[in-house]
Amino acid sequence: MAADPDEALVDAARGGDRAALDALLRRHHDRIHGLCRRLAGNEADGLDATQEALIAVVRGLPRFDGRSRFSTWVHRVATNACLDELRRRGRRPVVGLPDERDPFEAGPLPDPRGEVPIDRIGERMAVDAALVQLSPELRAAVVLRDLCELDYAEIAEVLDVPPGTVRSRISRGRAQLARLLGPAPGDATSGPPGGGNPAGPGRRPTTTTPPPAAGTTP
Amino acid sequence: MTDAPLPPDAADELASAHLDGAATDAERAQIEADGSLQARVQALAAVRAAVRTPVPVDDARREAALAAALAAAEEPGGVLAPAGSSTTAPVVPLAARWRSAGRDRRLRYLAVAAAVAVVALAVPVLDRLGTEDDEADTASVALDAEASAPAARDGAEESGMDDAAGGSAGAPTPEALMADDLGPFDELAALTAALREQPELADDEYAAPTTTGGAEAMTSTTLAACDGQLTLPADTDVLFDATATLEGTPVVVVVHRLPGGEPQLLVAAVDGCATLVDQPL
Numbered sequence: 001m002a003a004d005p006d007e008a009l010v011d012a013a014r015g016g017d018r019a020a021l022d023a024l025l026r027r028h029h030d031r032i033h034g035l036c037r038r039l040a041g042n043e044a045d046g047l048d049a050t051q052e053a054l055i056a057v058v059r060g061l062p063r064f065d066g067r068s069r070f071s072t073w074v075h076r077v078a079t080n081a082c083l084d085e086l087r088r089r090g091r092r093p094v095v096g097l098p099d100e101r102d103p104f105e106a107g108p109l110p111d112p113r114g115e116v117p118i119d120r121i122g123e124r125m126a127v128d129a130a131l132v133q134l135s136p137e138l139r140a141a142v143v144l145r146d147l148c149e150l151d152y153a154e155i156a157e158v159l160d161v162p163p164g165t166v167r168s169r170i171s172r173g174r175a176q177l178a179r180l181l182g183p184a185p186g187d188a189t190s191g192p193p194g195g196g197n198p199a200g201p202g203r204r205p206t207t208t209t210p211p212p213a214a215g216t217t218p
Numbered sequence: 219m220t221d222a223p224l225p226p227d228a229a230d231e232l233a234s235a236h237l238d239g240a241a242t243d244a245e246r247a248q249i250e251a252d253g254s255l256q257a258r259v260q261a262l263a264a265v266r267a268a269v270r271t272p273v274p275v276d277d278a279r280r281e282a283a284l285a286a287a288l289a290a291a292e293e294p295g296g297v298l299a300p301a302g303s304s305t306t307a308p309v310v311p312l313a314a315r316w317r318s319a320g321r322d323r324r325l326r327y328l329a330v331a332a333a334v335a336v337v338a339l340a341v342p343v344l345d346r347l348g349t350e351d352d353e354a355d356t357a358s359v360a361l362d363a364e365a366s367a368p369a370a371r372d373g374a375e376e377s378g379m380d381d382a383a384g385g386s387a388g389a390p391t392p393e394a395l396m397a398d399d400l401g402p403f404d405e406l407a408a409l410t411a412a413l414r415e416q417p418e419l420a421d422d423e424y425a426a427p428t429t430t431g432g433a434e435a436m437t438s439t440t441l442a443a444c445d446g447q448l449t450l451p452a453d454t455d456v457l458f459d460a461t462a463t464l465e466g467t468p469v470v471v472v473v474h475r476l477p478g479g480e481p482q483l484l485v486a487a488v489d490g491c492a493t494l495v496d497q498p499l
Contacts, residue, residue: 014297021291021298025284033280034273047279054287061297127268145238146269152240171234172227177265 006070014061021061025054028074031148032057035075036082038143041132049085053078068157075148076158083136130180138173145170223254233258237266293493300497400462400471406495409464409471410483413499419458419473419481457481461488473499 004010006027012020032053037046056077064073131139137159144155145166155170156163224232235241236249236259249255291298403409413419458473468488475481485495 016298018288018291018298022284022288025287029280029284030275033275033283037273038269046273047283051283051286054283055290058287058291058296061291062295127271131269142269146266147273152238167235167238167240168231170238171231174234174262174265175226175230177269178261181265181268 004066004069004071007066010061010064010066010070014064021058024070025057028057028071029054032074032078034147035078035143038128038131038147039079039082039136039139040086041128045086045089049082052085053081056081069154072150072154072157075144075150075154076160079140079144079158083140086136126181127177130177133180134173134176138169138176141166141169142173142177146174229255229258230262233262237262294496398460400460402463402466404465406464406485409462409485410499413458413471413473413483416458419499464494467494469494 006024009020009024009027013024029050033046033050036049036053037043040046040049057074060077064070068076131143134142140159141155144150144158145152150158152163152166152170155166159166161169223229232241232245232249233255236246241249249259288298290296293299400409400412403412455476456472456474458471460471462469462471464485470486470488470491472484472486473481474484481499483495483497483499484493486493
């Protein structure tokens, strides 16, 4: 395993270095927020879950034994904290409407590639609405892979399941999402096996080139 | 390899694994030879792209979350906790600790309660006697009580309790004296300084605050609200306890000490009982 890029900060933070802890949390905050936001399905619950996750990371830091990469451990703690927080609320995640609490969802954003605006609100809400239909197990597996870009082995460690289960969960989760997201408006591409949609919401199919070293080979 | 179409689930798993670069050579060859599988890979790639849609973060909320996490790190046992804060000592609920503070302490509370009751009964009697000397004595007793309980007096005035004290201006009622409140402080340093001036702490020996009204003070609504939520090491001595307002937040203030150790200050928010400060006094 390559050297953990967080190792020095972790050591310093565990030694009581406030600046190091701040830097460490800052380095991982956005990814934790993305994870919790996608698991929660709306901004308000996502923010609460993010805070709970950060606190869980801080409180668990003395017990981090370094056997895994710090980032993997953070994802594990954050995933559990987020799911626990949602479980405590005793309900399924609720997809939030854009409002004044979320300045980033105040309106459509221009397409940086050209003049055609992309309805990011609709796109994000569609993804949220589809994700919250998945079971927490499938949702976590898909988000950890597609948003956090963890490989199968890391996800297996985070979720404490065998890599084969990870592969299966990601596959089932993506397949359900493809069905839930439905055909893109005006998209005439025929449906794939399994009844899915060949394109995401408002999107054309993207590259199928597998990313290098993205996963483990079973 | 067979020409029979794969079941949907198997096709999805194959396409998904290929998308992640986790397919075997044989699986990859199977996909490249099957148009429907390639279409499925495209469909799942679109899903992946949708999930990857960036989730923006508000700067202010990021800072707030980071600040909360750093604050958690400063709690006892946290990686940023002040040196000397115990992480391994057995703990008991604070309320339980107060309940086990000892017979002597309870007797002190009872003695103070009895003294307050005497004052409350004596004031109207002395008023009726109408002599100059007796009035002077009454005023003296009342002022003594006031001098030691300014915050309690304020509370009594605000709640109109003077009227209930038999019309004797400045004579606190037992109810008013039950609340031992140190008052507002803009910063922790000011609260700490005020605590160091407390005679109980100056003597380095706990004595019940002379302004508290008795055993009821140990089970007041304010302190009972944190029953079971605040903890102290099992063998600690509670030297002083009161309420105050720190930076606008109502708080419970406890000074305690482990055997042979230095006095330790514990400040917890009344609302939620979260520990705000746990450090040497």
